[in-house]
Amino acid sequence: MSTEVRVPTLGESVTEATVATWFKQPGDAVEADEMLCELETDKVTVEVPSPAAGTMGELVANEGDTVGVDALLATIEEGGSAGKSASAKKEEPKKEAKSSDSEADSGGSGEEVDIMVPALGESVSEATVSTWFKKEGDSVAADEMLCELETDKVSVEVPAPAAGTITKILAGEGETVEAGGKLGVMTSGGGAAAAPKSEAKEESAPASSSAGDKDVEDAPSAKKMMAEKGIDPSDVQGTGRDGRIMKEDVQAAISSTKSSSTPAPAAQAPRAPVSANDEAREERVKMTRLRQTIARRLKEAQNTAAMLTTYNEVDMTAVMELRNEYKDLFFKKHGIKLGFMSFFVKACCHALKEVPDVNAEIDGTDVIYKNYVHMGVAVGTPTGLVVPVVRDADQMSFHAIEDKISELGKRARDGKLSMAEMQGGSFTISNGGVYGSLMSSPILNPPQSGILGMHKIQDRPMVVDGEIKIRPMMYLALSYDHRIVDGKGAVTFLVRVKEALEDPRRLLMDL
Incomplete structure (x- = not known):
């Protein structure tokens, strides 16, 4: 009896994909849900799991073939060998030999x-x-x-x-x-x-x-892009399996080529000579994969977006008074503390409705406006910064937002977040104030067009109704992509956030 392996749903408006890599070959043993192959579309890479345990049968679609949704990829033969891996099969003669030798196998x-x-x-x-x-x-x-x-x-x-x-x-x-x-x-x-x-x-x-074998087939989408852009494969550093060149590698090479026409920044220059005494007291540590990715994405954001930052400040008196008044009752009813982040998330959702450009993204020559708010909340972890996403934050209550942020923050620090929980954000909030930052210019989280930087709450003398009073003040910074967001829109966004926080009743009245 055989089971068919078919192309899964590829996503809205995506009708075909290219078979990039087969991880299994005919005759290999597979387990249920084990990855069989990888499909590549214009947007994402899709992994195809095994629908059943058994032995790999015929490969109907080979690497490089274009297949449609629900097309037949391969078959899996079910049988007694399903529970064994390919390597286990190869070891059977050795195991038989060992079983006859009491010294080699005690049991x-x-x-x-x-x-x-x-x-x-x-x-x-x-x-x-x-x-x-x-x-x-x-x-x-x-x-x-x-x-x-x-x-x-x-x-x-x-x-x-x-x-x-x-x-x-x-x-x-x-x-x-x-x-x-x-x-x-x-x-x-x-x-x-x-x-x-x-x-x-x-x-x-x-x-x-x-x-280390370089005789590998590059991803079809990568070959197509290299042909269109006239790029020599030898100029592209492949990061895929066995050094295969992926679409992202070609895009990175294009960005590198564009930036090469300008003088390289000081950080790109060779390291200055140091004395033997100094070198003996230095420690060289390889960057983690997470840190490498953070560095690459932040640099890409600076290279591709017309990034600009605008600032404002907010009087936190009203929010702090409201929080102090209801925090005990809030905890008693919902079992979670009322923090400041839910107020900022709500205020940003309110402002994004009025200035939708900040919640949009650029795709080629198109602008994609999003009728939802998937709020990314930057979280510092021992290994680096990650941005889990609170989905449909605009439809959530205060306690639901606090509960979700608390859960995602804890799992981020424990390294338990899944990839799906860090993808799809439409806007990001970064709170550097928890570390004591008074002012900063946050860097965009591509392909998003806006990120709000929160900072330390600090008592400062302010003029209120003609009198100097001490107020808890916070600087706000909005970094945005000037290609899509005009200065007027960015300033309006920050003003709406400021108004909502200085008078939280506006959030309830949708004003």
């Missing part, structure tokens, strides 16, 4: 289980092994954490697929692994002996050599 009941890279999220094809919590020869319980992987955005923990003993670690700390790749091998049961570490090193060597 004879252990079964080899592959430790695989889990699904990393949409458009994420690889990760770096950050930390192994176990070493070869260690006994583990089912679902016990074995290692931690680091992607561009989140950390992914890999649990043990069964109870047993770690026999081989194929990907060491610092190595890059692909989605669906093999991290190691363990033997289920309590009587399994650990394999020598030298074997693990010998088996990992071919994997390293194959990773």
